[in-house]
Amino acid sequence: MSDTFTPKTLGILGGGQLAQMLALAAIPLGVRVVALEPDPQAGARLCAKHLQAPYTDPAGLARLAECDAVTLEFENVPVEALEYLQGRVPVRPGAGLLAHSKHRAREKEGLRAAGVGTADWVTIEVESDLTGALERVSGAGILKTSELGYDGKGQRRVSSEAELTAAWDDLGRVPCVLEGLVPFVREVSLGVARTSGGALAFGPLVENVHRDGILRTSVYLGADQQAAAQAREMARRVAEAWGLEGLMTLEFFELASGELLVNEVAPRVHNSGHLTQDGGGLSQFGAQVRAVLGLPLADWTPLHPTAMVNWVGAEDEAAQPDWAAIDALPGTHIHLYHKAWRSGRKLGHVNLTAPDAETLRERLAQLERLIP
Amino acid sequence: MSDTFTPKTLGILGGGQLAQMLALAAIPLGVRVVALEPDPQAGARLCAKHLQAPYTDPAGLARLAECDAVTLEFENVPVEALEYLQGRVPVRPGAGLLAHSKHRAREKEGLRAAGVGTADWVTIEVESDLTGALERVSGAGILKTSELGYDGKGQRRVSSEAELTAAWDDLGRVPCVLEGLVPFVREVSLGVARTSGGALAFGPLVENVHRDGILRTSVYLGADQQAAAQAREMARRVAEAWGLEGLMTLEFFELASGELLVNEVAPRVHNSGHLTQDGGGLSQFGAQVRAVLGLPLADWTPLHPTAMVNWVGAEDEAAQPDWAAIDALPGTHIHLYHKAWRSGRKLGHVNLTAPDAETLRERLAQLERLIP
Numbered sequence: 240m241s242d243t244f245t246p247k248t249l250g251i252l253g254g255g256q257l258a259q260m261l262a263l264a265a266i267p268l269g270v271r272v273v274a275l276e277p278d279p280q281a282g283a284r285l286c287a288k289h290l291q292a293p294y295t296d297p298a299g300l301a302r303l304a305e306c307d308a309v310t311l312e313f314e315n316v317p318v319e320a321l322e323y324l325q326g327r328v329p330v331r332p333g334a335g336l337l338a339h340s341k342h343r344a345r346e347k348e349g350l351r352a353a354g355v356g357t358a359d360w361v362t363i364e365v366e367s368d369l370t371g372a373l374e375r376v377s378g379a380g381i382l383k384t385s386e387l388g389y390d391g392k393g394q395r396r397v398s399s400e401a402e403l404t405a406a407w408d409d410l411g412r413v414p415c416v417l418e419g420l421v422p423f424v425r426e427v428s429l430g431v432a433r434t435s436g437g438a439l440a441f442g443p444l445v446e447n448v449h450r451d452g453i454l455r456t457s458v459y460l461g462a463d464q465q466a467a468a469q470a471r472e473m474a475r476r477v478a479e480a481w482g483l484e485g486l487m488t489l490e491f492f493e494l495a496s497g498e499l500l501v502n503e504v505a506p507r508v509h510n511s512g513h514l515t516q517d518g519g520g521l522s523q524f525g526a527q528v529r530a531v532l533g534l535p536l537a538d539w540t541p542l543h544p545t546a547m548v549n550w551v552g553a554e555d556e557a558a559q560p561d562w563a564a565i566d567a568l569p570g571t572h573i574h575l576y577h578k579a580w581r582s583g584r585k586l587g588h589v590n591l592t593a594p595d596a597e598t599l600r601e602r603l604a605q606l607e608r609l610i611p
Numbered sequence: 612m613s614d615t616f617t618p619k620t621l622g623i624l625g626g627g628q629l630a631q632m633l634a635l636a637a638i639p640l641g642v643r644v645v646a647l648e649p650d651p652q653a654g655a656r657l658c659a660k661h662l663q664a665p666y667t668d669p670a671g672l673a674r675l676a677e678c679d680a681v682t683l684e685f686e687n688v689p690v691e692a693l694e695y696l697q698g699r700v701p702v703r704p705g706a707g708l709l710a711h712s713k714h715r716a717r718e719k720e721g722l723r724a725a726g727v728g729t730a731d732w733v734t735i736e737v738e739s740d741l742t743g744a745l746e747r748v749s750g751a752g753i754l755k756t757s758e759l760g761y762d763g764k765g766q767r768r769v770s771s772e773a774e775l776t777a778a779w780d781d782l783g784r785v786p787c788v789l790e791g792l793v794p795f796v797r798e799v800s801l802g803v804a805r806t807s808g809g810a811l812a813f814g815p816l817v818e819n820v821h822r823d824g825i826l827r828t829s830v831y832l833g834a835d836q837q838a839a840a841q842a843r844e845m846a847r848r849v850a851e852a853w854g855l856e857g858l859m860t861l862e863f864f865e866l867a868s869g870e871l872l873v874n875e876v877a878p879r880v881h882n883s884g885h886l887t888q889d890g891g892g893l894s895q896f897g898a899q900v901r902a903v904l905g906l907p908l909a910d911w912t913p914l915h916p917t918a919m920v921n922w923v924g925a926e927d928e929a930a931q932p933d934w935a936a937i938d939a940l941p942g943t944h945i946h947l948y949h950k951a952w953r954s955g956r957k958l959g960h961v962n963l964t965a966p967d968a969e970t971l972r973e974r975l976a977q978l979e980r981l982i983p
């Protein structure tokens with residue numbers, strides 16, 4: 240092949256469903272994927288070169304360092320892995336951005352420094368930080384571990400000093416942030432991609448509904464001019480202030496006034512962006528591959544109303560989605576992760592398209608009844 | 612995983628771009644792919660278990676026989692391979708259908724027997740068949756080898772007895788058909804899928820333009836009621852008469868009267884159906900996977916106007932598509948096959964979506980200028 244067409248190789252730290260879907264999007268772009276992932280049954284093994292080894296494995300990291308660039312599918316990348324890769328291969332997003340996004344207190348500080356709003360918060364690191372903390376967030380809040388929390392794990396809701404103290408004990412007295420409750424009217428999210436040259440592109444503004452702390456549905460009904468413009472401007476500020484290279488996703492609370500506050504930032508594609516796979520536009524996965532490898536970027540907005548429903552393992556393994564009925568519902572697109580069942584585990588999702596917003600709402604109500 | 616969710620495995624004879632795109636569509640459906648393909652650099656190796664061995668390799672065939680079903684990406688499957696697999700694993704489409712589609716004379720006989728129209732033709736197998744043949748197709752035609760022709764190879768246009776004799780000599784005096792010229796106004800195609808239980812589904816009616824015997828563009832502007840209904844009815848007849856299990860694609864000539872004649876039949880997904888990957892509906896690849904494995908079927912029609920332009924290797928390797936400009940054109944989706952350049956070889960395609968037919972035509976004209 241000629242120079243214009245040398246196949247590129249993308250390394251990924253992690254080999255779960257996000258890596259799998261990144262690889263599925265990379266192959267049509269002429270890009271091969273190498274995934275470093277200890278789980279022998281990780282989904283990415285089906286469509287990537289699977290290096291089955293710990294994230295800190297020297298041989299595995301050396302192989303990743305031979306790629307054109309390295310990205311990640313989770314935020315808690317071991318420091319040793321990052322230190323090895325730095326200087327050997329472009330890691331996107333890089334260590335500076337990850338230092339923000341993997342730590343709730345630093346994330347909030349970094350967001351405020353970028354000039355975007357967040358919930359009020361108090362950092363809790365030593366026992367004396369508890370004193371007066373609740374008052375500073377207006378009397379009620381959520382105590383969250385600063386690191387390693389996801390899908391509602393590592394969180395406790397508190398509305399009294401006694402509850403706050405008990406919650407901190409319960410969370411192991413690790414560094415936490417106490418966040419004030421935000422009286423939001425809805426939760427929305429938006430992805431932003433940026434190349435190392437500074438080119439920017441955005442995903443759609445998507446509305447999200449959670450259940451038991453885990454994303455249940457995401458919906459894109461069409462252009463939402465005002466909220467989307469606000470979200471894009473906030474995402475741009477954070478992307479530029481944090482020197483984003485690659486893709487990150489911002490989750491927002493929308494207040495009754497229409498104002499957006501950033502809830503949290505994921506330095507990667509996000510569950511709420513899965514609906515872009517089937518909306519007729521580009522997908523968040525292609526966007527991350529492009530941004531990380533410095534390929535031309537464009538916004539990844541669906542062409543028509545699109546939604547997603549997550550399939551999360553139920554308590555009872557036999558409580559499966561009604562696949563035949565899902566298939567019979569017009570506009571459904573099934574995405575399975577090839578993972579063994581476990582209660583509370585994300586096992587797949589179903590995207591849904593429709594020619595107009597009203598039809599989408601109707602079909603979404605039907606689809607939700609088919610996925611326990 | 613519970614019974615409802617045992618991951619299925621699909622075997623494919625062949626490992627080129629069609630197998631690659633079948634595998635990319637299979638993975639989200641919870642299906643793993645095993646491809647038997649001698650080429651060590653075949654594109655399917657990136658997203659399927661690649662058995663690198665001849666199509667008749669006993670160990671490779673034994674591995675395919677362990678799959679839930681076997682399908683193919685080309686029609687000229689060696690008889691030995693089919694004989695080994697028959698009775699050990701469902702092969703879809705099966706030997707009966709392949710016997711029709713791999714041989715032009717039997718194909719035409721089978722089409723007529725199914726009650727659908729074709730061009731006039733004369734079978735040329737021995738020298739005496741040449742006598743009077745040209746008159747029987749109204750004085751001009753195309754001599755085509757009965758087997759192994761594709762992309763315009765193995766064909767000669769003739770309009771005199773002397774040309775016909777010379778052409779048959781030139782083609783090695785192998786069995787041929789002499790087809791009458793059809794005064795068509797356009798070429799269209801349509802896919803049909805059928806499960807072993809008899810469930811049917813259809814793809815969109817797509818309009819095709821060839822260049823040097825190779826597909827250049829396919830366009831779907833929206834529902835084309837009359838022609839599509841006629842094509843579906845013809846496809847249904849052939850699918851039922853030939854006992855289709857799996858997916859096949861019919862290419863048609865459309866006459867000025869609106870009547871369709873079947874030109875040829877491919878027992879698989881087809882280049883003209885690639886545009887279904889990005890139209891917001893289901894794709895032909897997902898449809899073939901579903902039909903072959905007996906999963907629920909649905910029509911695979913784009914939600915909005917969609918087109919495709921093939922990238923075929925030019926004489927000069929340096930004459931590459933203008934990738935940056937293609938990326939900058941709204942609605943483009945790049946699909947590359949990870950194949951080494953060779954003049955005349957299909958190396959990739961670009962799908963194009965647009966909100967309406969007029970915008971699609973404008974963008975398609977731009978896109979065509981970017982792909983030599």
